[in-house]
Amino acid sequence: MASISSQLILHPTVSQSIKLGSTTIGRDKLYRAVQYFSRFLAWFLLARGHKDQAARWNALKSHLALARKLLRLGKPMEHLQAALRAVQAYSAAETGEQITTIGRQLAYFGYLTYDTVVWANAVKFINLKPDTAQKVNKTSNRFWLAGILLSITHGLLKAGRLANEAKKLRSRSGEKDVGAEADREMRQRTLDMARSVTRHQFIIDILDVWIPAANLGLVNLNDGVLGIFGFITSVMALRQQWHIAGNK
CATH class of the missing domain: 1.20.120 (Four Helix Bundle (Hemerythrin (Met), subunit A))
Structure with missing residues (x-):
């Protein structure tokens, strides 16, 4: 039993997931994926009249959006440094x-x-x-x-x-x-x-x-479409970070 538990807990996928979650960008992309999926699901449920369930997913979407803003505090300086490096690398x-x-x-x-x-x-x-x-x-x-x-x-x-x-x-x-x-x-x-x-x-x-x-x-797209778009790009970015975590 202990051997099976060790194999599960120490499985490479679990270790890679921990590495991904230990990075700010990894957590941000994961939160973003859930946020935009919640946006789509809230729209889907509301369109079918399930207001109570939609409200729950809307609340999750809003809280994750706020949490991601907190995660990005200080990130503007990273982009300013990147702009300066681009100027220098003529x-x-x-x-x-x-x-x-x-x-x-x-x-x-x-x-x-x-x-x-x-x-x-x-x-x-x-x-x-x-x-x-x-x-x-x-x-x-x-x-x-x-x-x-x-x-x-x-x-x-x-x-x-x-x-x-x-x-x-x-x-x-x-x-x-x-x-x-x-x-x-x-x-x-x-x-x-x-x-x-x-x-x-x-x-x-x-x-x-x-x-x-x-x-x-500027465009008129509903939350369902925007939620799916955001979810797809979040998963794409998350997969990229997953491969990076696996190579560390």
Whole structure:
């Protein structure tokens, strides 16, 4: 019995789950997945007249959203540092990518800074007038939308550059020099990995962009659609963090 318990408790999957949960980003993505699934489920139940059950999932969604804002305190500075590093890492061949990276990081800095004010007002640490609170929330969503749009632009630019590099590498295939061919294959694997990561982030951005757009009233999507979009992107990001935790 003790042996079976040890095998269960010390199972690699359990250990990997603990590693994932011990990171702030791992917990954030997990909370986000549950938050957006709750948003979808609340909409689904409410559409079928189950108001009491819908209220329970709505409450869970709201509390997780507030908890995630707390987890992100201090994160604006990470994005500000990332913007500064992008400024310092100048590359003439990747000017467009660099500009969009800087813009994206600054936009996320603005988004999370205003989001901190939203959190402080929600927990009554500060007291904003309703119209001021609404303006702060709207500005936060504008920065969020700008950050995702810049991320999409960055992804398109990077995908185009990587595709051109892959095309050049394929034209060099079949070289007689064994060392040169081995180097080409290694660079091809690196490019394939970079293209996969870029596609992964692009899909996340394409789905996530509708959430701040809906919050700003630019599109008319119900909570069911937004909940599913948010849940899908959360699971995609969570899987990415799961693989990272497994490699540590």
